[in-house]
Amino acid sequence: MRYLKHTAAALLGAAVLAAMPARADHMSVERWRAALTAWPGPNAPVKAESGKTVFVVTCASQGIGCVRAAQGVEQAGKVLGWTVQVIDGRGDPGAWNGAILSAIAAKADGIVLAAVPPMLVGDALQRAKDAGIAVVSVFNPKPADEDSIFAYVRPDHHAQGELAANWVAADSGGDAKILLIEDKQFPELAQRVDGFREALAACAKCEIVESVESTIGTMAQRLPGAVAAALSRHPDADYVVAPFDSNAFFAGEGVRQAGRSDTIKVTGYEGDPQTIEAIRAGGQAMTIANPAEWMGWQATDELARAFSGGTAANVPVPFRLIDGDNVPQTAGWLGDLDYAAQFKTLWGVK
Known part of the structure; x- marks a missing residue:
C-alpha cells in the first residue's frame, strides 16, 4: 500500500513544486538529482610539501x-x-x-x-x-x-535542508506528515533542520507532527525506541527525516519496531555506502549525499x-540528491568526478 500511495503522490510532485514560492527554485529536486559534470574547484595550484x-x-x-x-x-x-x-x-x-x-x-x-x-x-x-x-x-x-x-x-547545509523539504513535499504530493529527528550538538545539522523547516513552510498541507532529539553518542541505544514511541503517538506520520544517514539507520530500526515499514519513508543526508545500498533495496527512500x-x-x-x-x-x-530514481552503482556517493x-x-x- 505504501508504494501505491507514494507512486500516486509522486505524480503530483511537479505541480506541488510549481506552486511553491520562487525562492525554492534554486533547490529544484530534478536539478539536484543530476550527476555532477563540472569541477567546482579549488583551481589554484599549490606546492605540497612532503614529510608532514x-x-x-x-x-x-x-x-x-x-x-x-x-x-x-x-x-x-x-x-x-x-x-x-x-x-x-x-x-x-x-x-x-x-x-x-x-x-x-x-x-x-x-x-x-x-x-x-x-x-x-x-x-x-x-x-x-x-x-x-x-x-x-x-x-x-x-x-x-x-x-x-x-x-x-x-557543503551548504541550509540548502541541503531546503532540498530535503522540497523532495518530501513533491514525493508526498504536498501532504506529508513528518517525524523530524534533530541532533543539536552539531551546527551543520542545526542548519539542515533550519533549511528544512523554512522550505517546508511553503507546503501548505505538510506538517512536522513531532520533533525527536537525538545525539550521536546515544542514538544506537535510544533512538529506535524514541522513534517507535513517537510513531505510536502519530499513526498518520508517513515520513521520518533524520539529520544524517547513520542516524537514519537507527531511526529505521524504530520504524520497524513500530511495525510501520510499509507506511513510512525514511530520509537522511550524507550518501554513505550502507545508505546507497538501502535505497537500492528500498529500505531508505532518499539521501542528500556528500562526497565524504x-x-x-x-x-x-x-x-x-x-x-x-x-x-x-x-x-x-558539491552534493547530490539520491533516491530510487537515480541511485548509483557505487559504494556510497563519491562525487561523480x-x-x-x-x-x-x-x-x-x-
Missing part, C-alpha cells in the same frame, strides 16, 4: 561520514608522503579536546576536525594555533567571523596551502 604529520579527529566511529572523510585524508596523505594519525572522537567533547592536545604534544603540523564542532573545542584550538599548527574543519559551517580554523571544507572521501582530499589540499604560507580556498563542496586526479594535478604529483 597530520592528526585527524573524527566525530565518532558511528558517524560514517566523518570516518569516510578521515579515510580521504589518509589516502591523500599517502600520495603526498605524509604521516596521518586518525583518532576516534567517540561522540565525546572530552575525547575531541584530548585528541587535539595529543596532536599538540606530538608537534603535529596539521589537524583535521572531521565533523567535530569547533565551538566545543575552542580552548584546545587556540592552543593549537599558538603552537603554529594549521587546523582544517570538515563538515562544519564556516562562521562569519574569523577564528582559529584555517579553512572550512563543507573527496572532502578528506580537499582538507588535505587546504593543509597544503597552509603549509606553503598560502591562503585558504574555502570552496564549498575523479577528484583524486584533480587534486594531484593541483599538487603537481602523479
Whole structure:
C-alpha cells in the first residue's frame, strides 16, 4: 500500500513544486538529482610539501561520514608522503579536546576536525594555533567571523535542508506528515533542520507532527525506541527525516519496531555506502549525499596551502540528491568526478 500511495503522490510532485514560492527554485529536486559534470574547484595550484604529520579527529566511529572523510585524508596523505594519525572522537567533547592536545604534544603540523564542532573545542584550538599548527574543519559551517580554523571544507547545509523539504513535499504530493529527528550538538545539522523547516513552510498541507532529539553518542541505544514511541503517538506520520544517514539507520530500526515499514519513508543526508545500498533495496527512500572521501582530499589540499604560507580556498563542496530514481552503482556517493586526479594535478604529483 505504501508504494501505491507514494507512486500516486509522486505524480503530483511537479505541480506541488510549481506552486511553491520562487525562492525554492534554486533547490529544484530534478536539478539536484543530476550527476555532477563540472569541477567546482579549488583551481589554484599549490606546492605540497612532503614529510608532514597530520592528526585527524573524527566525530565518532558511528558517524560514517566523518570516518569516510578521515579515510580521504589518509589516502591523500599517502600520495603526498605524509604521516596521518586518525583518532576516534567517540561522540565525546572530552575525547575531541584530548585528541587535539595529543596532536599538540606530538608537534603535529596539521589537524583535521572531521565533523567535530569547533565551538566545543575552542580552548584546545587556540592552543593549537599558538603552537603554529594549521587546523582544517570538515563538515562544519564556516562562521562569519574569523577564528582559529584555517579553512572550512563543507557543503551548504541550509540548502541541503531546503532540498530535503522540497523532495518530501513533491514525493508526498504536498501532504506529508513528518517525524523530524534533530541532533543539536552539531551546527551543520542545526542548519539542515533550519533549511528544512523554512522550505517546508511553503507546503501548505505538510506538517512536522513531532520533533525527536537525538545525539550521536546515544542514538544506537535510544533512538529506535524514541522513534517507535513517537510513531505510536502519530499513526498518520508517513515520513521520518533524520539529520544524517547513520542516524537514519537507527531511526529505521524504530520504524520497524513500530511495525510501520510499509507506511513510512525514511530520509537522511550524507550518501554513505550502507545508505546507497538501502535505497537500492528500498529500505531508505532518499539521501542528500556528500562526497565524504573527496572532502578528506580537499582538507588535505587546504593543509597544503597552509603549509606553503598560502591562503585558504574555502570552496564549498558539491552534493547530490539520491533516491530510487537515480541511485548509483557505487559504494556510497563519491562525487561523480575523479577528484583524486584533480587534486594531484593541483599538487603537481602523479
